[in-house]
Amino acid sequence: MSDARAIEAVTETLRGIVDAGVKSVTAGARAITLPPNAITASLEPRVNVYLYQAEIDGALRNTPPAGVAPGETGRPALPLVLYYLITPYAPDADDIQAHRLLGGALLALHSHPVLTPADLTDAAPYSDIAHQVESVRICWQPLDDKDIYALWSAFQAPYRVSAAFELRVVLIDSTVAASAPLPVLRRGADGSGPAVVASLGYPGPAITSAVPPGGQPTALPGEKVQVLGVGLADAAEVRFSHPVLPAPLTFPPDEVTGSQVTFTVPADAPAGFGTVALSVRTTGPGDWFTNESPLGIGPQITSALPATVAAAQHSARLTVTCRPPVLAGQDAVLLIGGTAVPAPPVTATTSDLAFTVGPLPAGSYPLRLRVDGADTRLIDSTTTPPSYLGDQSVTVTP
Numbered sequence: 001m002s003d004a005r006a007i008e009a010v011t012e013t014l015r016g017i018v019d020a021g022v023k024s025v026t027a028g029a030r031a032i033t034l035p036p037n038a039i040t041a042s043l044e045p046r047v048n049v050y051l052y053q054a055e056i057d058g059a060l061r062n063t064p065p066a067g068v069a070p071g072e073t074g075r076p077a078l079p080l081v082l083y084y085l086i087t088p089y090a091p092d093a094d095d096i097q098a099h100r101l102l103g104g105a106l107l108a109l110h111s112h113p114v115l116t117p118a119d120l121t122d123a124a125p126y127s128d129i130a131h132q133v134e135s136v137r138i139c140w141q142p143l144d145d146k147d148i149y150a151l152w153s154a155f156q157a158p159y160r161v162s163a164a165f166e167l168r169v170v171l172i173d174s175t176v177a178a179s180a181p182l183p184v185l186r187r188g189a190d191g192s193g194p195a196v197v198a199s200l201g202y203p204g205p206a207i208t209s210a211v212p213p214g215g216q217p218t219a220l221p222g223e224k225v226q227v228l229g230v231g232l233a234d235a236a237e238v239r240f241s242h243p244v245l246p247a248p249l250t251f252p253p254d255e256v257t258g259s260q261v262t263f264t265v266p267a268d269a270p271a272g273f274g275t276v277a278l279s280v281r282t283t284g285p286g287d288w289f290t291n292e293s294p295l296g297i298g299p300q301i302t303s304a305l306p307a308t309v310a311a312a313q314h315s316a317r318l319t320v321t322c323r324p325p326v327l328a329g330q331d332a333v334l335l336i337g338g339t340a341v342p343a344p345p346v347t348a349t350t351s352d353l354a355f356t357v358g359p360l361p362a363g364s365y366p367l368r369l370r371v372d373g374a375d376t377r378l379i380d381s382t383t384t385p386p387s388y389l390g391d392q393s394v395t396v397t398p
Contacts, residue, residue, distance in 0.1 A: 002077075002129035006170050007054070009124030010082060010136060013115050014167065015049045016123045018086060021108025022047045022101050029101055036155040039089060045097060046089045047105050052151060053083040057169045065173065066133045074178030077171040079134075083141060085151070087162040098161065106163060113138055115167070132171045141166040204288050205231035205280040210295040215381055218298030218374050221267045221324055225295065226260055227276060232290075233258040234281040240266070241292070242274035244327045244372075253278075270327050271299040272372025296374045299324065302351075307367065307394040311358025318357045318394070322369055322376075325351045330372050336394055337365035360396045367394045 002009075011033060019031035022045070029045040039048060060079035068074040086105050090097035112119070114137050117130040129136075141164040143151070152159045187193040207229040212219035219225050227238075235256050241248040249269060255262040261278060275292035282288045303321035310316050318334070326332050332343040334355045341355045353369075366388050369376045380387050 002132045002171055002173060003127060004172060005124070005127040006129040006132075006172050007051070007080065007082065009120060009127035009129045010115065010167055010170055011049065011051055011084075013119050013123035014084060014138075014165075017108050017112050017119070018047055018049055018105045021104040021106075022088075023104075024108075025100050025104035026097065029104075031105070036085075036087065036152070036157040036160075039157070041091075042089070043091050045091060045101055047101050048085075048087045048089065050085045050087065051082055052085050052164075055081045055083075057081050060134075060169060060171075065178070068178055069180070072178060072180045075174035075176040077173050080170040080172065082167045082170060084165050084167065085162050086165065087160045089160065095161075102161065102163065109138055109165060129170065134169050134171055136170060137168055139166045139168065140164075205229065205235070205278065205290050207232075207276070207278065207290045207293040210276045210293040212296070216298075216377060218296035218377075219265050220298055220300060220377075221265050221269055223265055224254065224262050225265060225276070226262050227278065227293070228260055229278075229290065230259060232256065232261050232278060232280065235261045235278045236281050236287065237279035238263045239277045239279060239289075240269055240274055240295070241277070242270050242272060242297075244270055244272070244329055245274075248277075250279075265297060267324070269297050269324065270330065270372075271297050271322075271324055272330060272374050273297075297324070298374045299326075299369050299371045299376050301367070301369050301376055301392070305367065305391045305393065306364070308397060309357050309394060310397050311360055312362040312396050312398045313359055315356050315358045317354055319352055319354045320369060321352050322371070323351065325349050326353065326371055333370040335368040335370055335375070336360065336396075339365075340370075358396065362396050362398060364393050364395045367392050 015031045015033055022029040022031060026045050031047050031049055033049050036050060057079035063076055065074045065077055088098040088101035090101060114135050120130040143164050207227055209228050211226045211228060213223050235253055237250055238253050239248040239250050249266055251266055253261045253263045273294060273296045276295045277292045278290045280288045299322045301320055302323050309318045320334060326346050327349050328347055330346055332346060332353050334341045341357055343353045343355055366378055368378050378388055378392055380389050
């Protein structure tokens, strides 16, 4: 379509059209492109073509670029609407001659309601705007008294009779490469595509929630999680997905009923928030996969607690051992009371995290480890009222 010189190309093409128009009514006249405050008295008749505003065309702002097939993505082109002011200048401030120049310019623009590819190519061969799909149309832009006053006040130049025009639309291509994935070879195990079931209710198995044990916000490796839903009687496999895993973890469930599936969180499930889905056997050519439900896997601090760190007067190092190990790319934060202490970037799988703590006021603080948004358990829900776990704390000393 067009490049960064598209605005320049449109201005030059418009100037050329106006130039031809004023030459047809006044010998020696020409079109110029100067800021109004930079125009000085001259013995030659001139018409100024001035770009005073550029705006975005909202209707085309999110339109995919031409040539992008379904399923592909590309950054939309920048769609511009350009506003020009056409102002005549005659020698000796001769308004009659200025009116003649303005009439020649307006007639030329009236005869060119569209900047054709030929116009753009002849006037601006350095730009490829002539190849854009959308036409560049020239439309009259009415100005009321307030617009005129605002414009000429901004120019800081004496007012001259003028006409304004809108040129729409100028497309400037994005330099970000489009993404074109390879075609799909098969849809489903046998290439038959998705299964369609006619039903007044929900046509297949679905998950409504994944519930960690004991009303806790997250589950721990080795604990049992209940998956609630409908049509789960033939669930054959649990699929746990996590952003840091290259592929989902798959394993059989422990117990299955029509509305509930129970499974044990595998030891290699990483901490953080992932999703759970079920594979359900069907009588068709392939299994049915349910929707995904979020599930948090919490980390556990396995180093000795309560901990002590001499960080009341200066910073100190506190090392925390955890389970499951933190994988490369995961975020780890130590929460000391209400203070968040981030760990250095994790570049390799590790169970030992070193934090630089303090200085903090001396005292005892509840301690939490947060990995990818999932916290270690801090609340004892078996007491009435609930309380913080007493041993999961750190004491800051001088």
